[in-house]
Every structure is written in structure tokens, then in C-alpha cells.
Amino acid sequence: MGLFAPTRQETVEDQRLYLDGRLREIACLDCLAKVKVKKNSEHHTAVQWTDVALGHCQEFARLSGQPGGRPVYETCSRLMASIDRAVAEGELEVGAQDGY
Amino acid sequence: MSTATTEARALDPGVAPARYARGWHCLGLADTFRDGKPHRINAFERKLVVWAGADDKLNVLDGYCRHMGGDLTQGEIKGDNIACPFHDWRWGGDGKCKEIPYARRVPMRARTQRFETAERNGQLFIWHDPEGSAADLDILPPELPDVLTDAYTDWSWHTKEINGSHCRELIDNVADMAHFYYVHFAFPTDFRNVFEGHTATQYMSSKGRPDMGQGGYGDENSTLKSVATYFGPAYMINWLEVDYKGFVTEVILINCHLPTSPSSFTLQYGISVKKPEGLDEKTVQYIAERYTESFGTGFLQDVAIWENKAPVQNPLLCEEDGPVYQLRRWYEQFYVDQAEIKPEMVDRFEFEVDTTKANEYWHAEVAENLRRRADEDAATSVEA
Missing domain, CATH: 2.102.10.10 (Rieske [2Fe-2S] iron-sulphur domain)
Incomplete structure (x- = not known):
């Protein structure tokens, strides 16, 4: 057992809130990638990718083809545009709850 | 906003793993x-x-x-x-x-x-x-082109024993935006994290606080662009671009550690500075030594916190905080058997912190500190 184990049941609920709370699935408007997104404010964005979504992302595929591979800091501009669109259309709520 | 009254919150110290990271x-x-x-x-x-x-x-x-x-x-x-x-x-x-x-x-x-x-x-x-x-x-961490050539200063390498803390305290800093203001005396103006595979990266821009008069992050004449990546559980490369009054220097800072027990580790840090062109060797060495000193001071500022804080498995966060739970989930991949690594531990995760509100408050606080100090100085000179 290698985990950092909580000693309180409430911690498990905290982990769920901070890791998964308010995450909403957003589909890229350009490719088949689906990611989970949370926005606490206009500027704040959290994006949870999956392996499958990464595989679909054309932008990342293009970046992977360049010498030295895909720089980890690069984000997908098409996905970011899709998130902005989801906010504009009211699909993605902006604003945190109690710190999560 | 929740208005419900809640019970006093307890700190969960958690149980540190019995093993050491892979x-x-x-x-x-x-x-x-x-x-x-x-x-x-x-x-x-x-x-x-x-x-x-x-x-x-x-x-x-x-x-x-x-x-x-x-x-x-x-x-x-x-x-x-x-x-x-x-x-x-x-x-x-x-x-x-x-x-x-x-x-x-x-x-x-x-x-x-x-x-x-x-x-x-x-x-x-x-x-x-x-x-x-x-x-x-x-x-393996990547090779750093030109380091160890004449273009960079030799590694200045330092070791410090840390007692009373699990080495995860050091890792937590990757996602900690606000401590740069309080502990390192700098305004973090941009702050972003990306965790993917065995790497965890912090992108930060910062400017020194004019009310502290400290070196390193806290020098008011410095702005910093920093990219810091953990390659695995214990070795970070921090690429820094320091702009000091318009004079830009590239600094590479290594931050690595060896766990020695569940509540102690040996911190090591090393600095190599890209030699600015047109300066003689003596000046270059002087600049390198100043950066070594100031980033060394930065580590000591963290150490003072670690040595006195409580371990906490259930941090309470506000919406301006970085993704410490996700960072810890990433870090756990090194503490489970390879067959037990869950996809979410290694899946790409991006997090952009909104530093707007924090910086508004901090700038006002610093302005107030400077005003108070000016008043005190004026009062002192009148007395004298």
C-alpha cells in the first residue's frame, strides 16, 4: 500500500469535491475530443484530459510531429475556443462554489 | 456562496506512505x-x-x-x-x-x-x-544544451537537511500561487500548471514586492518568468528568465531531493547562469553568486514554513488557489506499483489560476505598507 491515506471519512468527500466537483464535459467543436472543464472565473480554467481525448486532438497531433515533440505547455487553441463558446452559450457556468 | 453554518474543520494529518517513490x-x-x-x-x-x-x-x-x-x-x-x-x-x-x-x-x-x-x-x-x-x-530528466560548456557558469551546488517534513511538502509548492507573495515576497502575476505523464509543470511570471527589499523573487527591480518542471518525483528543472532593470539573465535552477525518512529529506539545489555577453568573467561570476544567494534564500524561506507546519491531507482551498489535490494525485503515481497507476494520475491536466483579485488586494496592501513606512520615516526624522 503506497498511498497517502486519509484518516477521516470527510477527507474522501473533500477529495471528490476538489477533484471532480463542477467538472463538466465539453466537446471540442473541431475534433472528437471530449474533456472535463471547470471555470471559477473568466480567467480561471481547469481542463481534465483523458488519453482518448488526447488521441483525438489534431492540434496536439500536429505539435507532436515537430522536432522535439509536443511541448507540454502548449494548449489546444481550438479546445480553448470551444470552451469560450460553451461559456458564451451558457453551457458552462462560470463561478466557483465554496472554494471548489 | 454557502451561508450554512458548519462545524469547526479538523486537520487530517493523513498517513504517510511506508514506501519511497519510484x-x-x-x-x-x-x-x-x-x-x-x-x-x-x-x-x-x-x-x-x-x-x-x-x-x-x-x-x-x-x-x-x-x-x-x-x-x-x-x-x-x-x-x-x-x-x-x-x-x-x-x-x-x-x-x-x-x-x-x-x-x-x-x-x-x-x-x-x-x-x-x-x-x-x-x-x-x-x-x-x-x-x-x-x-x-x-x-531521465532532459539534457540541458550548453550547460557545462563555456556559455554557462559551473553548477553552484548546495545541500540542506530538512527535518520534520515529508518531502511531499516540497512538491506542494508546484501548485501554490499565493505563497509566492507571502513567503517569497513577489507578486505572481500569471500562474499555470500542467500535469502530464511523469511531469508536473508550473508556469509563473512574477514581480518583486517593493515593500520588502529582499533579493531573489522579492527584489522590486526584478521580474521573473519561470518554467519549473518535475521530471518524476524528486527532480525539478526550473528555467528562469530574470529581468533586472531591463538586464535579462537566463538562470537554470535545479531543485531536487532525497527522502531520508517519512519525515525528513535532503534538499539539494544547483544553479547555472547563462553568461551574459560582453561581460568579463569576474562580473559574470559575481552575478552568478548573487543569483545563487538569492534563490538559496528562497529555499530557506520555504524551509521555515515546512519545519513548523502540520501535515494536512485535507487542505481547505479557496478559488484563487492552485490545484493541490490534482498535484497530489499526480504525485501518487510514484508511490503505487506500476500496475496500480490509475489513468487520472497521469492524464493531462491544465489549470490556469486567476490572479486578478489576489493582485488587486496585494498591491493595495503593499501601497499601504509603503505609506506607513514613509510616515514612520518622516516621524523619525522630525524627532531627530
């Missing part, structure tokens, strides 16, 4: 081990012996001889082997006993624990895995 761990500058003597390194609650054989290859074994437990770190290098001070058993870098000078033959079972080694950027690394897997050379 991955590459840096032991220090490789050449410091090439002085013809065996070296002792404490790591993973044990003693290790490090030596360079006549072939110049660096070797790392468990520090105790499997014969009668002699301390190999007090032994002698003989040829390519390390000889035990107790009965002169000679151990090779492959972990096998090569020779027992007084014996007809070496027992076939005479094999001790070895750690696979690698050298990168002038530093010595060992692979640690409680499961005993072969070293994964693909995830």
Missing part, C-alpha cells in the same frame, strides 16, 4: 564522487555507498557489506571495486562480490543491492523502485 533521484554533482574515496549517501532510510572505479564509472550499492555488515562507506576503492574495511570483501558496481582475498572462492550467492546509475548534466542519478524494476532511461 523514479530517478539525483545524488549530486557527479565529479564530487570522483575523488578516489567512497562516499556515504543517506536515502530511503538506508545508507548507500557511492564510488568511482578505476574505470571512472560511478557505482552505487547498499552501504553495508553482506558478509558481516561492515560499513562500505568507510572502505577503500581497489581497482573498480569497493573493499569492505572489515574483511576486505571486494564488491563490484554490478552488486556482485568479485573477490575475497583470503578465500578459495567467492560464494555464488554473494550479491548485494545495487542501484542503477546515470549521469545527466554533470549530475549523478540513481533509479529507485521498491518493486525492483529495471531503470527507465526514457524518463
Whole structure:
């Protein structure tokens, strides 16, 4: 057992809130990638990718083809545009709850 | 906003894992081990012996001889082997006993624990895995082009023992935006994290606070662009671009550690500065020393917090905080068997912190501090 184990049941609920709370699935408007997104404010964005979504992302595929591979800091501009669109259309709520 | 009254919140100290992380761990500058003597390194609650054989290859074994437990770190290098001070058993870098000078033959079972080694950027690394897997050379930290050439200053390398903290405290900093203001006296203006695979990265821009008059992050004349990536659990490369009054310097800061017990670790940091063009060697060395000092001060600021804080498995966050839960989930991949790594531990995660509100507040606070100080200075000069 290698985990950092909580000693309180409430911690498990905290982990769920901070890791998964308010995450909403957003589909890229350009490719088949689906990611989970949370926005606490206009500027704040959290994006949870999956392996499958990464595989679909054309932008990342293009970046992977360049010498030295895909720089980890690069984000997908098409996905970011899709998130902005989801906010504009009211699909993605902006604003945190109690710190999560 | 919740208005519900809630009970007082308890800190969950959690239980630290019994094992130590899987991955590459840096032991220090490789050449410091090439002085013809065996070296002792404490790591993973044990003693290790490090030596360079006549072939110049660096070797790392468990520090105790499997014969009668002699301390190999007090032994002698003989040829390519390390000889035990107790009965002169000679151990090779492959972990096998090569020779027992007084014996007809070496027992076939005479094999001790070895750690696979690698050298990168002038530093010595060992692979640690409680499961005993072969070293994964693909995830060694990247080579830094031009470091160790004349274009950069030599590594300035420092070691500090930290007691009373699990090394995860050090990792938590990757996601900690606000501590840069309070602990390091800088305004973090942009802050972003990306966790993916075995890497965790922090992108930050910051400007020093004018009310603290400190070096490093906190110098009001400095703005910083920083990219800091953990390659595995224990080794970070921090690429820094420091703009000091319009004079830009590129600095590479290594931040790595060796866990020594569940509540202690050895912090090591090294600095190499890209030599600015058109400056003489003496000035370049002076600049490098100042940066070494100031980033060293930065680490000491963190240490003061770590040594006094409580471990907390259930941090309470506000919406301006960075993704500490996600960072810890990433970090757990190194503490479970390779077969137990869950996709979410390694899946890409991006997090952009909104620093707007924080900086509004901080700038007002700093302005107030400066105003108060000016008033005090004026009062003092009147008295005088």
C-alpha cells in the first residue's frame, strides 16, 4: 500500500469535491475530443484530459510531429475556443462554489 | 456562496506512505564522487555507498557489506571495486562480490543491492523502485544544451537537511500561487500548471514586492518568468528568465531531493547562469553568486514554513488557489506499483489560476505598507 491515506471519512468527500466537483464535459467543436472543464472565473480554467481525448486532438497531433515533440505547455487553441463558446452559450457556468 | 453554518474543520494529518517513490533521484554533482574515496549517501532510510572505479564509472550499492555488515562507506576503492574495511570483501558496481582475498572462492550467492546509475548534466542519478524494476532511461530528466560548456557558469551546488517534513511538502509548492507573495515576497502575476505523464509543470511570471527589499523573487527591480518542471518525483528543472532593470539573465535552477525518512529529506539545489555577453568573467561570476544567494534564500524561506507546519491531507482551498489535490494525485503515481497507476494520475491536466483579485488586494496592501513606512520615516526624522 503506497498511498497517502486519509484518516477521516470527510477527507474522501473533500477529495471528490476538489477533484471532480463542477467538472463538466465539453466537446471540442473541431475534433472528437471530449474533456472535463471547470471555470471559477473568466480567467480561471481547469481542463481534465483523458488519453482518448488526447488521441483525438489534431492540434496536439500536429505539435507532436515537430522536432522535439509536443511541448507540454502548449494548449489546444481550438479546445480553448470551444470552451469560450460553451461559456458564451451558457453551457458552462462560470463561478466557483465554496472554494471548489 | 454557502451561508450554512458548519462545524469547526479538523486537520487530517493523513498517513504517510511506508514506501519511497519510484523514479530517478539525483545524488549530486557527479565529479564530487570522483575523488578516489567512497562516499556515504543517506536515502530511503538506508545508507548507500557511492564510488568511482578505476574505470571512472560511478557505482552505487547498499552501504553495508553482506558478509558481516561492515560499513562500505568507510572502505577503500581497489581497482573498480569497493573493499569492505572489515574483511576486505571486494564488491563490484554490478552488486556482485568479485573477490575475497583470503578465500578459495567467492560464494555464488554473494550479491548485494545495487542501484542503477546515470549521469545527466554533470549530475549523478540513481533509479529507485521498491518493486525492483529495471531503470527507465526514457524518463531521465532532459539534457540541458550548453550547460557545462563555456556559455554557462559551473553548477553552484548546495545541500540542506530538512527535518520534520515529508518531502511531499516540497512538491506542494508546484501548485501554490499565493505563497509566492507571502513567503517569497513577489507578486505572481500569471500562474499555470500542467500535469502530464511523469511531469508536473508550473508556469509563473512574477514581480518583486517593493515593500520588502529582499533579493531573489522579492527584489522590486526584478521580474521573473519561470518554467519549473518535475521530471518524476524528486527532480525539478526550473528555467528562469530574470529581468533586472531591463538586464535579462537566463538562470537554470535545479531543485531536487532525497527522502531520508517519512519525515525528513535532503534538499539539494544547483544553479547555472547563462553568461551574459560582453561581460568579463569576474562580473559574470559575481552575478552568478548573487543569483545563487538569492534563490538559496528562497529555499530557506520555504524551509521555515515546512519545519513548523502540520501535515494536512485535507487542505481547505479557496478559488484563487492552485490545484493541490490534482498535484497530489499526480504525485501518487510514484508511490503505487506500476500496475496500480490509475489513468487520472497521469492524464493531462491544465489549470490556469486567476490572479486578478489576489493582485488587486496585494498591491493595495503593499501601497499601504509603503505609506506607513514613509510616515514612520518622516516621524523619525522630525524627532531627530
